[in-house]
Amino acid sequence: MALVLPLVLGSCGRIDRSRSVVVWEQMDPKEQEQFDLHLAAFRLAHPEFAEFDIHRVHYRTEDLRTQYQTAALAYGGPNLVYGPADQIGPFSIMGLLLPVEELLPRTEIDRFDPVTLPILDGHVYGLPDQVGNHLTLVANLALVDEVAADTDTWLEQLRETTLDTDGDGRADQYGLVFNLLEPFWLIPWLGGYGGWVMNDQAQPTLDTPAMVGALDFLSGLKQEGLVPRECDYPLADTIFKEGRAAYIVNGPWSWEAYREAGLEIALAPLPMVTSTGLWPSPMTAAKCYSVNRYLDPETRECTAALLAWLTSTEVQVELAMTLSVLPADREARLRPEIQSDPTLDASRAQIEKGRLMPIVPEMRAMWDAMRPGYQGVMNGDLTSSEAARRMQTKAVGDIERMRE
């Protein structure tokens, strides 16, 4: 014990929170690369903060959420936490975040498109560096000449491009691949049938004809064999990258990888639902930097400067051009290079038809309520109307239990 203890204590570097500015993030590798470049630029531009050890720590999305809760509970954690805006709801209710207006002047906040800001009870709990995270239709131009604009045309294309070339009864090429397990892929169609997940009072609105219509439409694709029988995200991604699917429904994080895989792709809004005349409405979300309520006062100035830098107009333009994401900064959106980029243009076209993801904590219960119903219908275990009824019951019950 006497031998081990000094060894353990000696090997643990003591972290001086007053001289350390840490960002916890859940960025993908390309975002991390960009972050490191922008951090290096920040260090050069702000020699007055040279004494601070500024660095980032990467977590997976779920780990980031649980780790931050645990750390902030003990009045610790990073200075800034970065991730999709939906994690801000629970964090702010738990009292773990500092409203941005307490750190930065109002002019810094007014730069942003107001709909992209995570505002709860009148306070801004984060500043976005990009907006999107939205699902879009991605077509493999080697298999389809023109991207369908409505579901009737689209279904015809899907039937034509689903092929069993070796005659073993299993399709070797699919019309469409997408994640059949996560309800995030159900949401656009819920909008396409005229529904939405909750009302303005954050009460679930899942047991509706719109939900039944959306579930019927998606399960119909599976029953016809136009999508693989069992398809999670990695499988859908792999099939599409291998060039064995005409379409995939996926977000901005994936497009570059498809191009790198040698595919010629076209981006387009998800096709309009012919029977309703409505466009599918994927959920859109900003990715934000939020401020830890318990940051060390000594690091306050450096944290504020870093936050302003990482969400600045220049950084957002750079991110938009390299990651194909849309800026949340109004001035950045007006830049000619952003306006003329075809990928961003297609992305913008889809975002305009999307709806912002509610950032209330009840959304967690909504996802968990929709998941079993969605999976049940796609497995053929539930009818669409039964699934919609169960989703509603579970969502109401889970929200109630969250408050106990």
Added chain:
Amino acid sequence: MSLQRRETKLAFWFLLPVAVVLLGVVAYPFFFNVYISLTNWNMFHFRDPHLIGLRHYLRLFAESDFWMIFGKTFLWTAVNLVFHFTLGLGAALLLNRKLPGRSIYRALLILPWAVPQYISALTWRGMFNSEYGAVNLILAKLGWLGLGPLSWFGGEWSAFSAAVITNIWLGFPFIMVIALGGLQSIPQELYEAARIDGAGPVRRFFSITLPMLKPVLMPALILGTIWTFNNLNVIWLVTDQGLPADKSHILVTYVYKAAFFYYRYGYAAAFSVFIFLVLLLIVQGYNKAAKAGEAY
């Protein structure tokens, strides 16, 4: 001060650091968990939880899913243990013989245990994919046996079976290693004497091997029970958080979800206390059974 008293005092000082560490890392978290279970600590009362008595414990038993998950946890533990012990002991008996290439077999059989559980679980999940997974491709080749491709994660019990198969594969090498060590310490004279007395292989196994292995197998059984009962990784990763539709949960995965997905800390703490009590009863049962066995 007498020598004996001085020695006692010295022993006390030697034990003190360990006692302090145990108090800090075992006793304090345990009692803090019991305290949390009696509060309304959740997302909305993150900084101001207050005592609400036994409400969470009552809620636990009233939830419709609880008894199903409870039963499934026992089934999960029992099936895994039966296979871990049967396969582990069987493999150990084979490897205890003089076989050509024994060390190669031993290394291969230990392999599932050596691979990180996380990687194994995710690999098995891929292998159970209904369309592209190796398991179904093999089943398709055996089509003449009437076995078609299965949608493993499409049904409650098939998903559960997939997790069980994975955990059997992961768990039996542990018992094999333990049993092999025990087998090598059994004096060969006992077997020779039994042979002279005319005892056959079955008699020798039940009268010599099994009783002599009991001191090593009993702790392995207790550990195996606790580990399997509390095995979060395999169910969580293989069934992708409870596929299909949250139906393949066991108690620990259910608690994990309540705590870290719904922020129901008080409720999850109550659940954890319940799991602890169940395991305590099981271990007590094993100990009693072991002591009763020693009486013979």
